[in-house]
Amino acid sequence: xxxxxxxxxxxxxxxxxxxxxxxxxxxxxxxxxxxxxxxxxxxxxxxxxxxxxxxxxxxxxxxxxxxxxxxxxxxxxxxxxxxxxxxxxxxxxxxxxxxxxxxxxxxxxxxxxxxxxxxxxxxxxxxxxxxxxxxxxxxxxxxxxxxxxxxxxxxxxxxxxxxxxxxxxxxxxxxxxxxxxxxxxxxxxxxxxxxxxxxxxxxxxxxxxxxxxxxxxxxxxxxxxxxxxxxxxxxxxxxxxxxxxxxxxxxxxxxxxxxxxxxxxxxxxxxxxxxxxxxxxxxxxxxxxxxxxxxxxxxxxxxxxxxxxxxxxxxxxxxxxxxxxxxxxxxxxxxxxxxxxxxxxxxxxxxxxxxxxxxxxxxxxxxxxxxxxxxxxxxxxxxxxxxxxxxxxxxxxxxxxxxxxxxxxxxxxxxxxxxxxxxxxxxxxxxxxxxxxxxxxxxxxxxxxxxxxxxxxxxxxxxxxxxxxxxxxxxxxxxxxxxxx
Ligand code: 2AM
Numbered sequence: 001x002x003x004x005x006x007x008x009x010x011x012x013x014x015x016x017x018x019x020x021x022x023x024x025x026x027x028x029x030x031x032x033x034x035x036x037x038x039x040x041x042x043x044x045x046x047x048x049x050x051x052x053x054x055x056x057x058x059x060x061x062x063x064x065x066x067x068x069x070x071x072x073x074x075x076x077x078x079x080x081x082x083x084x085x086x087x088x089x090x091x092x093x094x095x096x097x098x099x100x101x102x103x104x105x106x107x108x109x110x111x112x113x114x115x116x117x118x119x120x121x122x123x124x125x126x127x128x129x130x131x132x133x134x135x136x137x138x139x140x141x142x143x144x145x146x147x148x149x150x151x152x153x154x155x156x157x158x159x160x161x162x163x164x165x166x167x168x169x170x171x172x173x174x175x176x177x178x179x180x181x182x183x184x185x186x187x188x189x190x191x192x193x194x195x196x197x198x199x200x201x202x203x204x205x206x207x208x209x210x211x212x213x214x215x216x217x218x219x220x221x222x223x224x225x226x227x228x229x230x231x232x233x234x235x236x237x238x239x240x241x242x243x244x245x246x247x248x249x250x251x252x253x254x255x256x257x258x259x260x261x262x263x264x265x266x267x268x269x270x271x272x273x274x275x276x277x278x279x280x281x282x283x284x285x286x287x288x289x290x291x292x293x294x295x296x297x298x299x300x301x302x303x304x305x306x307x308x309x310x311x312x313x314x315x316x317x318x319x320x321x322x323x324x325x326x327x328x329x330x331x332x333x334x335x336x337x338x339x340x341x342x343x344x345x346x347x348x349x350x351x352x353x354x355x356x357x358x359x360x361x362x363x364x365x366x367x368x369x370x371x372x373x374x375x376x377x378x379x380x381x382x383x384x385x386x387x388x389x390x391x392x393x394x395x396x397x398x399x400x401x402x403x404x405x406x407x408x409x410x411x412x413x414x415x416x417x418x419x420x421x422x423x424x425x426x427x428x429x430x431x432x433x434x435x436x437x438x439x440x441x442x443x444x445x446x447x448x449x450x451x452x453x454x455x456x457x458x459x460x461x462x463x464x465x466x467x468x469x470x471x472x473x474x475x476x477x478x479x480x481x482x483x484x485x
Contacts, residue, residue, distance in 0.1 A: 005031040005055055007072040007158060008063050010086060011104075012039045015130070016076035017047055018137035019103070019162070020054060026161040029053040031066045035077070064093045070124075072154060074101040079110075087114065096122040099151045103130045107268060108180035108187060112350070115147050115179040124151035127179075129186020131367035132164065140164035142367035143173035144189070144359075146182025146352075164366025166375070172365040177352035184272075184346055185359055188339050191269025191283040193368045194262075195335040195423060196234050198286035202421040203324050204238070206410065210313035210419055211320060215251045219243040221321050229329055229399075232371030260290035269342070276345040281430050282335040285422040292420075308418035315413075326406035331427035333400060336377060337390035338430070357381030391434065400431065446471075453479045 009020050012034040020030045020043075032054060034040050040056040048054040057063035064071065071094065075086055083102050090100060100118060102111065102125075111127030118125040129144035130137065143163045145152065152175045163173035176182040207213040207221065222239035226232070244252050266287040273280035292299070313320060340356055347354045360378040363369055380393035390396055411428050414421040433439065445456040446469075455466040468479035 003066065003068050005029045005066045006068060007031075007074060007155075008033060008057070008067055009074045009076060010034065010063075011076035012043050013076065014134050015103075015137045017043055018134055019074070019076060019130070019141075021047060021051075022138055022140070022162045023158060024048075024051055024054050026158070028158055028161075029055065031055040031057050031063050033057045033060070033063045035082075060089060060093055069095070070097040070099060070154065071095075072099045072101065072158075074103055076103050079104045079106045083110070083114070087118070091121070091123075094123055097124065099124040099126065099148075099154055101126040101128060101145075101147075101151075101155065103128050105129075105186070105190075105263075105265065106183050108183040110180075111147070111183045112180040119148055124148040124154070126151050126155065127183045128159075129182055129189065131186060131189060133368070136164065136366050140172075140366050142189075142362050142365065142370070144176050144182045144185045144362055145173070146176040146185070147179060149175070149178060164370075166361065166364045170361060170364075172362050172367070172370075174355070174358045174362060176359070176362075177347070177354055178350075180350065181347075181352040181354065184350070184352075185343065185354075185362075187265050187268050187272070188343055188346075189363060189367060189369060190265035191280070191286075191342075192335060192339045193234075194266035194269075194286040194290075195282045195339075196232075196332065196369055198282075198289050198423045199328050199331050199335070200234060200238050201289075202424055203328050204242075206313070206324050206414060206419055206421065207321065210414070210417055211317050213317070213321075215242050215253065221325075225325055229373065230325065230332075230371075232373060233368060234371075257296070258293055259296045260293045262287070262290050266290070272346065273338075273342050276342065276349055278338070278342045278345045279430060279433075280338040280342050281426040282331065282338055282423050285426045289420075289422055309416060311416050311418075313413050313417050313419075315409075320410075320413075323406035323410050326403035327410035327424050330400050330403035330407045330431070331424050332373065333390065333396050334427035334430050335423075336373075337396075340377075340390055356387075357385065389434075391431070404431075449479075455479045 006028040007023065008031045009016055010033045012032060020032055023030050032040055032043055037058050040058060044056045055066055057066060073090060075083055077083060077086060083104060083106060087100060106127055115125040126145050126147035130141050132141035140163055143159050145159060159173045160171040163171045165171055176185050204218065207218050219239055219242040222235055222242060226235045226239055241253050246252050266283060270280065270284045270287050343354055343356065357378045360374045360381060364374045364378065376395060377390065380390060380395060381387055387393055407428055411421065411425050448454040449456050449468060450471045453468055455468045457463055457465060458467055468477060470477050
């Protein structure tokens with residue numbers, strides 16, 4: 001059999017099929033394979049019909065025989081055991097320098113482990129984020145590859161050809177970093193996506209419940225928002241959702257039960273932020289907000305028992321909608337700043353050299369969080385590659401300053417009216433915490449020292465010197481460094 005395929009793709013669910021078609025559109029010969037082999041012929045006879053450079057394999061042996069060397073095999077299978085199973089199945093057939101790529105939503109520690117495992121066998125591994133859903137996979141996803149650095153030149157052309165492009169024509173795909181870096185960045189992308197969605201939902205709640213706006217009016221507001229700084233895929237689809245009616249001429253959004261689902265990437269981001277000690281509070285609130293929404297029955301019960309205020313939102317509708325827009329923009333800046341703080345800490349922990357401007361560029365197109373805003377983040381990191389925090393960039397600092405009165409009004413009015421806006425609130429609390437030179441942690445340290453002799457550092461002494469006070473006169477002057485109470 002002739003070795004003529006550029007790449008193999010295993011896993012013919014819709015993402016896999018669409019990636020194959022996308023690669024084929026860009027001139028690559030692809031061999032398709034699937035655990036349930038009948039799906040290979042289904043695909044060849046249906047979506048891939050008439051394309052003689054999409055080949056089908058009915059066994060691993062047949063797939064291998066069709067591949068050019070070094071062989072590149074991409075897995076688009078369910079995250080978890082399916083990936084490990086396929087790796088084991090492929091191993092006996094692979095030769096030194098061959099490459100396995102996992103394009104699923106794998107958890108980054110798995111990708112770290114798998115990269116080490118395959119490299120120990122003289123093979124190459126890539127774990128890559130692919131974002132943009134079915135449409136993205138077909139016509140241009142954001143692709144975030146990490147793994148064995150030697151593998152990047154083998155797939156760079158294919159990946160950059162099939163990826164989304166920015167308005168300036170740059171590919172939304174570049175090398176992210178070693179082992180699990182690609183999947184980590186994809187995970188963070190998904191966390192930020194949770195945050196963006198929650199912020200939009202809070203804006204919707206304020207418009208709907210606070211300002212009593214109709215779907216039509218909200219549709220119009222989102223249409224306007226999408227023309228400015230908030231221009232993004234999520235604002236755009238929200239606009240369309242708010243205007244969408246069913247066959248009965250009724251709004252579909254009003255018929256949808258208010259309980260959110262989740263697949264876990266937001267949770268992973270939050271767990272990782274806790275592991276790394278990074279205050280990624282907005283994504284955390286977004287995850288918890290979904291959990292609160294899922295407690296539907298309890299909420300219905302509680303709504304008849306727990307009292308709220310009688311106040312409603314004050315001020316003119318038009319002015320308050322503009323306040324909400326600014327609150328959303330400011331909160332979004334905080335959320336992305338927190339996301340990049342997390343990436344920076346993860347890079348330290350896992351020894352990745354991340355290019356933050358490059359990551360913003362990868363998210364600029366193709367993926368769910370794509371937006372004009374990400375172009376501004378890329379510019380900030382271009383101006384200052386070692387920027388400590390996005391909030392400190394001149395552009396974002398000024399936007400925050402110009403939004404903050406509106407932001408504070410929205411949070412204050414929401415609190416007065418009893419409308420839950422946890423993401424707006426946590427963003428503002430973080431902003432105020434981050435810009436406060438002296439926080440009350442002096443008292444906290446005193447408390448810890450009081451009950452646990454945990455010691456403290458002093459404002460009038462160099463960092464790294466620890467002191468203990470015998471607060472009660474009973475505990476002695478021995479600190480917890482010596483014994484634990
Ligand atoms: P299937 O068609 O044989 O079910 C998305 O579910 C893709 O992952 C499908 O191609 C599916 O193959 C594959 N998949 C799911 N679980 C799998 C497993 N345990 N082993 C191999 N492939 C699996």
